[in-house]
Amino acid sequence: MPPILELDRSQGLYGVAAVSRHASTSGISPPKRNMDEKRPYSFHDFNRKEPCRYSHQVFLLAGKIFDALKHPVKEDNPYLRKKQEELDKNKMVQVPKLDFPDGKTKRLTFELSFATLKYQNLLEDLLDDCAIMSQFPEFREDFGLVMVILNDFQNRKFQQRTPLPGETLDPHITEIEQALYSVKTKLNASLARNRIKYNALSIESLLPAAVQEQSEVGSHLPVFVWVNLLKTSIQSVVEHFKEDGFHFRNFDSDEQIVGNQFWADVHCSNVLTFAAEKRQEISQHPLVECGHIVVQDKSSCLGPHSIKAVVSEGDDIAVANVTSGLTLAHVSSLTQETCGTIYGFGVQSDDHLAQVKETLKHLGANNVKLIMEEFSSVAPDDVRFRNVKAILVTAKCSKSGISNPVDFIVNEGEDMSILKNLSVGETDISRMGEMMANNGAALRHAMRLPRVQAVVYTTHSIVSRENDDVITRAIHAINTINQQNNNRKCQFRIIPPVIPIVEKDLESSPRTVRDRFLKFEKTPKMTGCFCAVVGREAEDKQEAAKDVLARARAMGILGGEEKMDVDDDNNKPNSKPRKKSPKRAKSSFVARKSGLSPQRKATVSLPNAHVTKQHQSHSPAVKVPKKSGVAFGSGVALKEKKRESVVSTSKSTQAATAKTKTMELHIVNHPKPFSKKK
The missing domain is CATH 3.30.70.1170 (Sun protein; domain 3)
Structure with missing residues (x-):
């Protein structure tokens, strides 16, 4: 029997025939397809039309992004290559300003740009091997546009593109498509030679191992x-x-x-x-x-939840980097019942200001004030921020923990320049030093505000230099300055994570809580990130006691917050929204929130780490275990002296009795993390 030609569709290569002989009389194995399909095979299975996902408008936008972020052209001469690398390090990436008509177009544009950056070396080899630019010199000025169109052409198995319904075609892009289609056989053959040269079973196998791993992890990220x-x-x-x-x-x-x-x-x-x-x-x-x-990615939610746990009623909050405004809105959503004003710093331009305002208005965050200044340039004694007690510093970092860059840029509004390094699986070492210096300056400036008691520092990096080193150096620097100035204020110290930590997290990944930092590795379930909380006690002991109790209440120790509990039988969530209780005298604060009788002594101990079991929160009437303390490392013992008079059950008598009671606050000094050195 003569050889039979089969299309190698399983490896993503269309039009290249693989020769195989009939080994038995049982017939030819058909090409792979979805097992759910029950219709018989036909000729159209071998000539399936690949769908087109990108419009001409997306091509234009993606071409501009690629032109701005493209990697240096390969240079064979070592001297010229080194010189080119030095020039590229000193060259600042100028990302063009783009207007996207809708969110779908924005996502598709970044998706195509990132894919083209990943396969840039392969696509350049195809252009050189087929002498495309020599054959069509009129397209040399449109290198970025040619590259994104070629990437889409290769993805569609070099098939002619069918316009999308209602699409407006661009004549210049149509010319480029026709030119590439005229040499599709050469392009297909060149692609096959590249795969054979590197023994690649698929196009993805031509990518660096780090990029392949990142793509695999990102595809499974919830x-x-x-x-x-x-x-x-x-x-x-x-x-x-x-x-x-x-x-x-x-x-x-x-x-x-x-x-x-x-x-x-x-x-x-x-x-x-x-x-x-x-x-x-x-x-x-x-x-x-x-x-x-x-x-929004979960890694971006750790900062707002940490801020929620360290603020007291009436405190103002500052966010050092507003980005898209989603983090500001999240902080407002979590602290709507307790905090005062939320200040957002780092608005870059009038357009950025308008965009963030629109986001906040859409989400209903009305207690946010945007500041057209960098956080580090604001005077620490500015009267506008005299009531700021907690500051969230969202660092500008290498984003080495990101596994799905496209979603991150679309949802977070981050700088699209991160696509360049993530497309080759590298960390931008040249800019890391500058970013570390800026983040350290922001942390030191945050700790200089006179009334600030907590600073939350978050990154999307898994590099220790950007995480542990930055925050420890900032704390050491500010504490040294305070000691030299004979400042009586308490020293800043790293405090344990203030969000619940599941026991399984500690068993499966002991690095999650390490050196009192909260770290998540990059996995198919979680983006890599880092979160640290720095704090100090207030100088006024009564104010410190009030803040500790308020933070304990926020953590659920003195009154639980809304939790999700599921009944396995009917699968109905049992959660009741928290009712607002009328304001009463502060002397009955602990008894009201904890659910204990006024005659009982209430003691709150705040040790090092906050560890809870899954789906469990501390009941108000249950004694707090030693391993589930929160926030700041000092405890408050509240002792109430009983009067000999009989307490009536009527509301009027209870109110009168509450006024006659006296409350003494005793600060119980724990050895860490906030006890003063003698």
């Missing part, structure tokens, strides 16, 4: 959303998704979430997790459009 408590409640959102066919289940750290399942996060109380394949569906969900939920 979708995280946080519930906007300014507009709705967690229970309402859960019920809405259940009506849409989603299945709410208990969190399981050993399993990867799939299908229509979703669960509540164990670290961040208002965060819900969905499967990776639901990314597009969740992004276009009506709850997102109306601002009831916000799609």
Whole structure:
């Protein structure tokens, strides 16, 4: 029997024939396809039209991004190559200003740009091997546009493109498409030679190992959303998704979430997790459009939740880097019932200001004030910020913990220049020193504010130089200055994580809490990130006692917050929104919040680490275990002296009795982390 030609479709290469002989009389094995399909094979299975996802408008926008972020052209001469690398290090990336008509176009543009950057070396080899620029010299000035079109052409197996419905075609892009289509045979053959040369089973195998691993991890990363408590409640959102066919289940750290399942996060109380394949569906969900939920990576939610745990009632908050405004809105959502004003620094331009204002208005964050200044340039004694007690510093870092750069840029509004280094799996060492210096300056400036008691520092980096080193040096520097100036204020110290840590996290990854820092490695379930909390006690002992109690209440020790609990039988979330209680005298604060009788002695001890079991929060009437303390390392013992008079059960008599009681505050000094050195 003569040789039979089979199309090598399984490896992503269209038009290249693989010769095989008929080994038996049982017939030829058909090409792979979806096993759910029950129709018989036909000729069209071998000539399937690859769909086109990108419009001419996306090509134009992606070409501009590629021109700005492209890697240096390969140079064979070692001297010239070294000289070119030095020039590229000193060259600042100028990213063009782009106007996207909608979110879908924005996502597709960054997706195509990032893919072209990843395959830049391969695409340049195809152009050189086929002498495209020599054959079509009129396209030399449109190198970026040619590259993004060629990348899409290769992805579609070098098939002719079918315009999208209602698409407006650009004549110049049409000329480039026709030129590439005229040499499709040469391009296909050149691609086959590259795969044979490097023994690559697929196009992805031509990428560096770090990029392949990043793509694999990013493809499985779940979708995280946080519930906007300014507009709705967690229970309402859960019920809405259940009506849409989603299945709410208990969190399981050993399993990867799939299908229509979703669960509540164990670290961040208002965060819900969905499967990776639901990314597009969740992004276009009506709850997102109306601002009831916000799609944002969980790593960006650790900072707002840490801030929530360290603020007291009436305190002002400062956020050093506003970026897209989502973090500002999240802080406002979590602290709506307690904090005063939230100040956002780092607005870059009038356009940036308008964009952030629109985001805050859409999400209902009305207690935010935007400052058109860099945080480090504001005077520490500025009267506008005299009541700022907590500061969130979201660092500008290498983003080495990011595994899905496209989603991160779209959702976070970050600088698109991070695509350049992440496309080759490298960290920008040349700029790391500058970023570390800026972050250290921001931390030192935050600790110089006279009344600040807590600073939260977060990064999306897994490099210790940007994390541990920056914060320890900043603390050492500011404490040294305070000692030289004979400052009586308490020294700043690193305090344990203030968000709940699950026991399974510590068992599976002991590095999660290390040196009192909160660290998450880059995995298919979580973006790599870093979170640290620095704090000091107030000079006034009564104010310190009040702050400790307020933070304990925020952590759930003296009154739980809204938690998600699921009944396995009917799968109904049992959560009740917290009711606002009327303001009463501060003398009954502990008895009211803890649920203990006024005659009982209430003692709150705050040790080093906060560790809770899954789906459990401290009951108000249950004694706090030693391993589940929070916030600041000093305890407050509240002792009430009983009067000999009989307490009546009527409200009037209780009020009179409360006035006659006296409360003594005794500060119990613990050895760490805030005890003063003698």
